[in-house]
Amino acid sequence: MELTGLGTLILALVISCLLIYSTWDKLYRKCNLPPGPTPFPVIGNLLHIKRGEMVKSLMEMGAQYGPVFTFYFGQRPVVILSGYRAVKEALIDQGEDFSGRGRMPSVDKIFDGFGVVFSNGERWKQLRRFSLTTLRNFGMGKRSIEERIQEEAQCLVEVITKYKQKPIDPKNILVQAVSNVICSVVFGNRFEYEDLKFLKLLNLFNETFVLMSSSWGQLQEMIPNIMDYVPGPHQKINPIIERMLEFVAERVKMNEATIDPTSPRDYIDCFITKMQKDNEDPTSEFNMRNLVLTVLNLFFAGTETVSTTLRHAFLILIKYPEIQEKLHKEIDSVIGHNRSPNIEDRSKMPYMDAVIHEIQRFSDVIPMNVPHTVIKDTTFRGYTIPKGTDVYPLLCTVLRDPSQFDTPEKFNPGHFLDESGSFKKSDAFMPFSTGKRICLGEGLARMELFLFLTTILQNFTLTSETHFTERDVAPRMTGFANVPIDYQLSFISRVA
Template sequence: MDLTGLGTILLALVISILFIYSTWDKLYRKRNLPPGPTPFPLIGNLLQIKKGEMVKSLMEMGAQYGPVFTFYFGQRPVVILSGYQAVKEALIDQGEDFSGRGKMVSVDKIFDGFGVVFSNGERWKQLRRFSLTTLRNFGMGKRSIEERIHEEAQCLVEGLRKYNKRPTDPKNILPQAVSNVICSVVFGNRFEYEDLKFLKLLNQFSEIFTLMSSTWGQLQELIPTIMEYVPGPHQKINPIIERLLEFVAERVKINEASIDPNSPRDYIDCFLAKMLQDNENPTSEFNKRNLLLTVLNLFFAGTETVSSTLRHGFLILMKYPEIQGKLHKEIDTVIGHNRSPNIEDRSKMPYMDAVIHEIQRFSDVIPMNVPHTVIKDTTFRGFSIPKGTDVYPLLCTVLRDSSQFSSPEQFNPGHFLDESGSFKKSDAFMPFSTGKRICLGEGLARMELFLFLTTILQNFTLTSKTRFTESDIAPRMTGFANVPMDYELSFIPRVA
């Protein structure tokens, strides 16, 4: 090899070393961030994640590095909060500092900071305030929305009777019933369970949930710069969201053609009226893009999370028939068979209330939470977190905190019952997150879970030919969402 060739190799080596050192310095020596595993250039802490087990891996690192640690998603440092106390201190005690919405690579290309869930600053404040007020005006937390849920629950019972005890996958009918409640608020009408267009939309919701939680979806969040150029199932997420947006846009056009601003029929009408009202206001965030993306936020969140929780719940109640038997007994005692359940029954049914809370705690549908970000330079537990740093408050570590729950890895309704059998609250019950970014639809979801589950158990016994195991009912703890296993069950009518 001549000297010129050797010089070229040495120069390339020096440049490579300088690049690695520069990247390393930028990655790892950045101010007083919390401790954490040593990252590598470009891939960050990817090698610390067990294949397909992002959530489990982060939980294990919390045990190793403490309740506050730094983890690198590619070259981006992210602060992870583990356990009830750390999450409470951040989201409640320092709630304003941690009130920003963080990056979520799998959906950011489309949402790009628009819509009530993924926006920040003044945009988020305007959209959240408007959405809370509008949802309340359409009955959220009131008798009128209870009546809508009650009517849908009766439609669901009639639909389940048509299976005539035959085994069925609950995904075949449950998402339609749950989604129809939020559809009646957002779109002003419900859909028939056999509506093929509606079924296709709900299947797409489920597919997004599954893709974001898969190994491919996890890699997309962990090393986004690389995965953007890698073909795979994760590349289907944005096209699916685009198709869902097309449906929302069609519904908005229908409303635009027939709106009476003085007599709004649904959320879309209210938003359109607000757009007209604020037409001359340059600081208003009420525009078409925010309308489309906020409606999609509400539609998606109001469908998939409650539906997944109920599917987890059915699975658990078949694994523990003695718990299902106690629920049947409480329903028969408090409600009987001659009337439908109402929300006032909940205060008289501590066991049902405890079981529903435990289903939510144990199934842990959104284990990592939706990412937050600090809106200013923040000091937390002696560490410096620069403005704009993303934060993951792990809800799974709150719902499984052994200092708050006596047997966190087991399904145990006793977590929410006192010694006398009365319902007992827990500050660590945070399936809807907590603080300023708590889920908009918490009140609706809680009402739906009680009325749907109680109505179904008033009318049916849940059975399956499959003997489910502890492993079957345990949440997978993989990525964005805990999706229950596929299974079939039979709805056996109860004799009054």
């Protein structure tokens, strides 16, 4: 009897699940959302994701359901945009409608809609406008910031030289060099490479990238209501961010104690001065919470994405020594060895420009983009997307769109060169996203990539005892970020 009762219970549960599934399926299809796989109760389309391969799975869904489809993260419908044309139509042609910032459960508990990256509405507009103006005032896109990058690039060359051509993992020195550029703007000073406390903090950035991209991090994004109660590595993300915030808060306190409103030293000084000026304005978004979280946004984004791209770059150039050799020849011809590279050299170095663009396209550091949301009920390609629905414009499908790039899965600088060898732009080049939410630091990142990479190759040849395969250099295409494999290389001096 007990077995019969258990069998009846199981049968009842199966029938109930099938009924719920069937009802959800019918309701879902009446909403005029884009097509997509039918979700299961509670877990949504979780079972349609191959273990640890969210990005690859979503790309495959795009091939099956088309460039606009609906995918359920748990019980929450999310619209996925795949391919250049769909992403362009949404983020540029209907840019205002898609200008909201979507949810990221892995970090939302801390940011909670504050800070320039994760805010919306008037708060976002105020913070973005102020940040763009302040960063420009501190040299973003100007000669002054170029000089800071040049100085840091020479510091990096000095540090590399001390290793005397021994094999090293470039992760630490790259993250320190890149971080020092944004630190000089945000904090008003750089940090020495021997500062182990600061290096430990920077390594937390990479750990956050890795955790958010892991299988655990992907589950956290899809079914947060369940994963919040499941022990695992994803539970370390918020404590790590809290440690970063403590560092930023300490720097803010240091500035508060020594600030001179008539002579701002950095971004923090400018924000504090703005807070004091708007003290009586109830509509102002300039408060301590937005200050600390915006500084962390700038600090994190200005450090991890560029340093990760450079790590991809070194790995790719080791794999393809013939490309590295062509870059050396162009550097020797245009710049030589008697002066530092400057940003004006870029227009005379089409091959270097093409290789850097291809490194960004191929390495695809943020493949899923940071989620958007529609700020009102939106009609898109005949479908209805309700206000507040999150949207993922997949940058990976833009950067690998076969209609835009001849060999999308291969590393090929020719994607950005015309028949005469001149640099050729591509509208589908969107590593910084596009539209109203395009990365604040695009100009700085482009300048850093050119000056750091050109300076390194002016002084060194990159080699490794390890033989890397195409699989080794290809991005993982798993979750939030594409982090390269760990590797070691030697910097062989080219200076006589």
